[in-house]
Amino acid sequence: MVKIKLFGTLRLKTGFKEMEADISSIREAWVLLAQETDIPAREFRKCIIALNGVPCKASAKLSDGDEITLFSPSGGG
Amino acid sequence: MEKPESNYGFREQTVPVKEKEKLDKLNRKWFKYLKSHPLTGDQLPRLGTAGLVSTMQMRGQLSTKNYKYGTYEDYEKVSGEYLAEEYNIVNKGCLSCPIKCARTVMVDGKPVKGPELETLGLLGGGILNNNLEAILKWNYELDELGMDTISSASTLAFAMEAHEKGLWDNGLTFGSTEEISKVWDDIAYRKGIGDDLANGSRWCSEKYGGKEFAVHSKGLELAAYEPRRTVGLGLGYAVSNRGGCHLNGGYMVLVEGLSLAVDQQNPHGKADFTMIFQDLMEGVSSCGQCLFTTYAFLPSLIISHPQSWYTKAFCKIVPYIGFVLRIINKLPTGIMHFHIPVIFNQSKALKLITGMPVTFGSFIKAGRRGYTLERHINTRFGIRRKDDSLPKRLTDDPQIPGNEKTKVPLEWMKNVYYSARGWSRDGVPTPKTLRRLNLDKLDSYKVTCEEFKK
Numbered sequence A: 001m002v003k004i005k006l007f008g009t010l011r012l013k014t015g016f017k018e019m020e021a022d023i024s025s026i027r028e029a030w031v032l033l034a035q036e037t038d039i040p041a042r043e044f045r046k047c048i049i050a051l052n053g054v055p056c057k058a059s060a061k062l063s064d065g066d067e068i069t070l071f072s073p074s075g076g077g
Numbered sequence B: 001m002e003k004p005e006s007n008y009g010f011r012e013q014t015v016p017v018k019e020k021e022k023l024d025k026l027n028r029k030w031f032k033y034l035k036s037h038p039l040t041g042d043q044l045p046r047l048g049t050a051g052l053v054s055t056m057q058m059r060g061q062l063s064t065k066n067y068k069y070g071t072y073e074d075y076e077k078v079s080g081e082y083l084a085e086e087y088n089i090v091n092k093g094c095l096s097c098p099i100k101c102a103r104t105v106m107v108d109g110k111p112v113k114g115p116e117l118e119t120l121g122l123l124g125g126g127i128l129n130n131n132l133e134a135i136l137k138w139n140y141e142l143d144e145l146g147m148d149t150i151s152s153a154s155t156l157a158f159a160m161e162a163h164e165k166g167l168w169d170n171g172l173t174f175g176s177t178e179e180i181s182k183v184w185d186d187i188a189y190r191k192g193i194g195d196d197l198a199n200g201s202r203w204c205s206e207k208y209g210g211k212e213f214a215v216h217s218k219g220l221e222l223a224a225y226e227p228r229r230t231v232g233l234g235l236g237y238a239v240s241n242r243g244g245c246h247l248n249g250g251y252m253v254l255v256e257g258l259s260l261a262v263d264q265q266n267p268h269g270k271a272d273f274t275m276i277f278q279d280l281m282e283g284v285s286s287c288g289q290c291l292f293t294t295y296a297f298l299p300s301l302i303i304s305h306p307q308s309w310y311t312k313a314f315c316k317i318v319p320y321i322g323f324v325l326r327i328i329n330k331l332p333t334g335i336m337h338f339h340i341p342v343i344f345n346q347s348k349a350l351k352l353i354t355g356m357p358v359t360f361g362s363f364i365k366a367g368r369r370g371y372t373l374e375r376h377i378n379t380r381f382g383i384r385r386k387d388d389s390l391p392k393r394l395t396d397d398p399q400i401p402g403n404e405k406t407k408v409p410l411e412w413m414k415n416v417y418y419s420a421r422g423w424s425r426d427g428v429p430t431p432k433t434l435r436r437l438n439l440d441k442l443d444s445y446k447v448t449c450e451e452f453k454k
């Protein structure tokens, strides 16, 4: 199982925080998130992704016990 | 709506605008752009600056336990998302601003201003506190006492570490937060340990020891961005005219992790970018505009598509185009006799309001003159290279043990920065630089520091 977490304004818009799913790629996570929310998958494709807390590429392979985090773009303060 | 009976003693006056119609037209376009931009139209209005906590955690930039670490395991409990979901009651902001970045939360049954990212970071992971409700309360108390949350929180974290290391028996420990409200009061009224804390972390480290972990520059404590994982901002904190200020320091973290993923550890090109960001922000601040409007300077297209090839390519080339900026920075600003449409409206707005012949070039020059003038005054007060410093923790100890890149290569970056600015190796603006910026005549005002102090 892989844990998927969402941060940033997409989290506020969708109300989605986290879930566990049996997936092996980030592509599958985008599709799953689109199903779970009313937001199309392309919006999630714009997110910055971290695998186990470290930024990663969208092509990263996932294995059991991993945690991926998606962040919608953020700015300054 | 009923008109208020009095103007609270103020006389009603209209600020004259040189070209009102053109200004209105520009403002409409500008507002529209700000509202459509992912940072000024989405992140800041919805999450405020607090929304950065989670991104900083991912980038290893969330100062934790007095800047010892760059990540905090309980960051979610003090994040902007959690604040928005559980505590924020309304988004507010300054009059007429389309961004509205401020939060309002309830404290003791009263609606009060919510915390910014710096406060969440430094009073959260900074002192190992995961109680967001406590931060809301402290933020309010510090505001009421007129104390800066960054300096207060950072000095507190220093005191906690000094206590932990046995240097200063003050009873303050990381993670133990019951008595903190009393500490703020004690600082404000200079009672007990508050009498020492009121002098800030530099002073306390000189009295009790621990200079290597007193996190300040020129006596001003740093914001919540851990500079070992944003080395450009590390340089900015050190050379900033008013001490360790992230905004006066050029705010390189915006492209080194927050909005863009420019290599956080690569020092190349950062000095030249820092200089131009500082000058731009100086110009924006001095004409009375909000710095947050400058975030829209990063084109919407690259911010909203971080996974695209063009955004990745842009991030990759930044460290290698410092020399191009260096050439631009050295050219007479007169050649930038234009405005930058859509993304940077400040110079044109200033022109339409005042009627002065402002262009993008003269706007940058005004910022550069301001920045250099401040430095010139600082050097008269004795500020030199040695003062553009950071504590040893940030320059000598890698954040990730064994990874030498995760510290600030400050001395090397300072050399590049001084040369970009036209300052001597000791950090003093050269006569030629002052002449180029029409600041050389100032020396005919023979006001020395000693006379000033009288």
Ligand code: SF4
Binding pocket: B092, B093, B094, B097, B098, B099, B100, B101, B102, B290, B291, B292, B293
């Ligand atoms: S003017 Fe600046 S500080 Fe004020 S609400 Fe707008 S963005 Fe925030």
